[in-house]
Amino acid sequence: EVKLVEYGGGLVQPGASLRLSCEASGFTFSDFYMEWIRQAPGKGLEWIAASRNKANDYSTVYSASVKDRFTISRDTYKSILYLQMNTLKPEDTAIYYCARGYYGYTHWGQGVMVTVSS
């Protein structure tokens, strides 16, 4: 069974940093694109970052809204996806989901809340 479990969220002040983790199990981690998608309170879905699979050298892509502030990475031995978030802004407040990309986002984690507020 495919499982994605995010953790690491919390309340931080503007300008702070936070690292989210997503533990994956039930599939070969290196074979799949892994992505972060967020949802601000009461709002829709916003894709923010992707880590392509091993066949694509684990290359990364970012949305304009987080480029140069957020870094997506993965530990292929532990099957963990990370999102390092720096210089956080109030508008980064959202539920952050990790998702497995293959013929669409077929599997999603339960989400983790990040609140950026003073």
Place this chain on the structure above:
Amino acid sequence: DIVMTQAPLSVSVTPGESASISCRSSKSLLHSNGITYVYWYLQKPGKSPQLLIYRMSNLASGVPDRFSGSGSETDFTLKISRVEAEDVGIYYCGQLLENPPTFGAGTKLELK
């Protein structure tokens, strides 16, 4: 970025009746390989989104065949036949033709 526009923003349906949700993209989602890269997701209240339809018309694993997707290059429709209570939630269309992936604003389905 490709803009995905959904209509209506909300729909109220009698259980057992059918419902349709529309989605329009700002550019063609038909790739030269013949695949149309539009997807449909359902987010049930308090839950993570789940994939319903991939590549315009293909039913995702475990999704009831009451759901179906259709469309052209820029206009897409999700149809739900015989709506049930478990179908309540927000439906999103999304595209994976180009980076960044984008989603529609969502359509809220409620029961009458």
